[in-house]
Amino acid sequence: xxxxxxxxxxxxxxxxxxxxxxxxxxxxxxxxxxxxxxxxxxxxxxxxxxxxxxxxxxxxxxxxxxxxxxxxxxxxxxxxxxxxxxxxxxxxxxxxxxxxxxxxxxxxxxx
Amino acid sequence: xxxxxxxxxxxxxxxxxxxxxxxxxxxxxxxxxxxxxxxxxxxxxxxxxxxxxxxxxxxxxxxxxxxxxxxxxxxxxxxxxxxxxxxxxxxxxxxxxxxxxxxxxxxxxxxxxx
Numbered sequence: 001x002x003x004x005x006x007x008x009x010x011x012x013x014x015x016x017x018x019x020x021x022x023x024x025x026x027x028x029x030x031x032x033x034x035x036x037x038x039x040x041x042x043x044x045x046x047x048x049x050x051x052x053x054x055x056x057x058x059x060x061x062x063x064x065x066x067x068x069x070x071x072x073x074x075x076x077x078x079x080x081x082x083x084x085x086x087x088x089x090x091x092x093x094x095x096x097x098x099x100x101x102x103x104x105x106x107x108x109x110x111x
Numbered sequence: 112x113x114x115x116x117x118x119x120x121x122x123x124x125x126x127x128x129x130x131x132x133x134x135x136x137x138x139x140x141x142x143x144x145x146x147x148x149x150x151x152x153x154x155x156x157x158x159x160x161x162x163x164x165x166x167x168x169x170x171x172x173x174x175x176x177x178x179x180x181x182x183x184x185x186x187x188x189x190x191x192x193x194x195x196x197x198x199x200x201x202x203x204x205x206x207x208x209x210x211x212x213x214x215x216x217x218x219x220x221x222x223x224x225x
Contacts, residue, residue, distance in 0.1 A: 034153055036153070036154065038214060041209065043144065043156040043159070043167075044146070044154055044156065044214075046153035046154070049153060088214065090214070090216075092154075094148075099148060099200060099202070099219060100218065101216040103215075104214060
């Protein structure tokens, strides 16, 4: 079955630590990939997206993600997290306009 | 424990007809959110509801769109007099509390207006 997997349910980091959140998908074919963030008390917002071209995508707030087609992965990274990055992060995959979401990863950044 | 259930999965309507999209939240979740995904774009927030209350409808178009989440039954997103521009995927999510952690998405309803 087609699915999107986010391996980490809850990640706890100290400020200035580096972040990598995993996302793998099981779709075949050409996909579009997204990372969304939901800050406490707020609705989802788009962090970054990949449709084609350079597999290293830069998003807002210093986030980036790398599409590795051979690994069916689209991991989210940030070199140095801040307390304000505490949020829930969702990976999403779209194929032929059929979008599926991962279960989300909660990131807690300790000051 | 079933996840967020959306139906129908695909809906085709002619211009001028009404579209009704249903969302049954996860068991124990009393907060529902509707999002729209236009082709080649990300999700756009539409409305946030709790049972019998609309909490935030800042993302809803002013006309033709309405949403409800009755005491019994699923949440309904209703689009009256559909136009071609309404063609999109509509996603529902639910959570046990206010926006924050614990969001779960449905698989979406793809609306096509012909």
